[in-house]
Structure formats: structure tokens, C-alpha cells
Amino acid sequence: MxxxxxxxxxxxxxxxxxxxxxxxxxxxxxxxxxxxxxxxxxxxxxxxxxxxxxxxxxxxxxxxxxxxxxxxxxxxxxxxxxxxxxxxxxxxxxxxxxxAPVQRRKGTKQEALIEMLRAPGGATIEEIATALEWAAHTVRGAMAGPLKKKLGLEVTSEKVEGRGRVYTLK
Known part of the structure; x- marks a missing residue:
């Protein structure tokens, strides 16, 4: 337990x-x-x-x-x-x-963020901020707080040439 x-x-x-x-x-x-x-x-x-x-x-x-x-x-x-x-x-x-599995509402920005991070190739802060109409610091906070701490998801990042730092969910 x-x-x-x-x-x-x-x-x-x-x-x-x-x-x-x-x-x-x-x-x-x-x-x-x-x-x-x-x-x-x-x-x-x-x-x-x-x-x-x-x-x-x-x-x-x-x-x-x-x-x-x-x-x-x-x-x-x-x-x-x-x-x-x-x-x-x-x-x-x-x-x-x-x-009990965590129940998430459908059609939320959090769900959209998770989909973007699970997509092949992941997503950059700028891509997420543009798609969700958030500021960059809001994207970083959402990944560190709700995704990592509350939902226990593992967010990884790596530098991709020509794209910058790309974030993905494992």
C-alpha cells in the first residue's frame, strides 16, 4: 500500500x-x-x-x-x-x-495537454502554450503540479535539434 x-x-x-x-x-x-x-x-x-x-x-x-x-x-x-x-x-x-483509478473529465485543457504529450514526437512548451492559449509558465506549472504530483505521470524532456526542448509522457 x-x-x-x-x-x-x-x-x-x-x-x-x-x-x-x-x-x-x-x-x-x-x-x-x-x-x-x-x-x-x-x-x-x-x-x-x-x-x-x-x-x-x-x-x-x-x-x-x-x-x-x-x-x-x-x-x-x-x-x-x-x-x-x-x-x-x-x-x-x-x-x-x-x-481506484483517477477519474478525469473529458474535453478539458488538462486532457488536451496529456494528449499532446503522448503524441508521437511529444510537444514543446511553445506548441502547448499556443494550442491551449496558456502562458509558458502555466504550461510548466501544469506539467509539474497536476500531471506529476497529482496524477503521478512521468513527464520527460529532451533537446531535439531544430525544435528545442520536447516534452513527452512515458
Missing amino acids: TQIQLTDTQAVVLSAACARDDGAVFPVTAKLKGGAVGNVCKSLLKLGLIEEIPATDLNTVWRYDEERGPITLRATPLAQTTLGITEAETTTKAAETAT
Whole structure:
């Protein structure tokens, strides 16, 4: 199973939840501004490290569901494993999350970028920027961020005489 990388904020929120007997995420003790708590919780939900349960205390409500009523969050066994609190145990939800293929929307610029990089001969920054109507720095950022870090794709480059640096996906 792949190891889950957590940001410092995610680790603090998750550690506090795992330290509680009931595993409750709320109240969040970390000093976070604006919508940061919501963003951290959404990312932890997506990773399967926390889960939604019916809230019994109205001071710990995460959201309201029309069918289930007030909902709160608690740490999952995967959270304790990720933080090294317990030995590795594979839960069904965690296993599904780890092995589920990434779903991409059709007709997006990201999809067009991937197609250009997979095309025979690859593509240069200038070609991609022109086709997608992006600035060169946006193309480089898209390859480094979403493609490499989020989707785990390997972007390679080589200098081609008469064309410059050409990028391809392996």
C-alpha cells in the first residue's frame, strides 16, 4: 500500500482526532483561518483518513444532510495507521481509495495537454502554450503540479535539434 503524504496542517488535525477516545475531528484545536478547516477536512475525507458520522453534539457539526441530519467527522483506522499509531490494517474504503483509478473529465485543457504529450514526437512548451492559449509558465506549472504530483505521470524532456526542448509522457 502506498504511503500517504500529509501536510503539516493535515497531520495536526488528524493527530488531535486520533488522540481523542471517540476519534472526533471537532473541535479543531489548530489555529486555522477562513475556509482552511473545510479544505483540510475535505482532503482528509478524500484520502479516507476521516469519515462522516451522525453528530450527537451540535457543537461538532460538520454539515447538515437532509436525510441523516447533522453530520460530524471522526478519524478512521487508516488515520491511525498513517500516523504510525497502529500497525497497518487494510480497510475496505482505504483499499478502494488507494486502488481506484483517477477519474478525469473529458474535453478539458488538462486532457488536451496529456494528449499532446503522448503524441508521437511529444510537444514543446511553445506548441502547448499556443494550442491551449496558456502562458509558458502555466504550461510548466501544469506539467509539474497536476500531471506529476497529482496524477503521478512521468513527464520527460529532451533537446531535439531544430525544435528545442520536447516534452513527452512515458
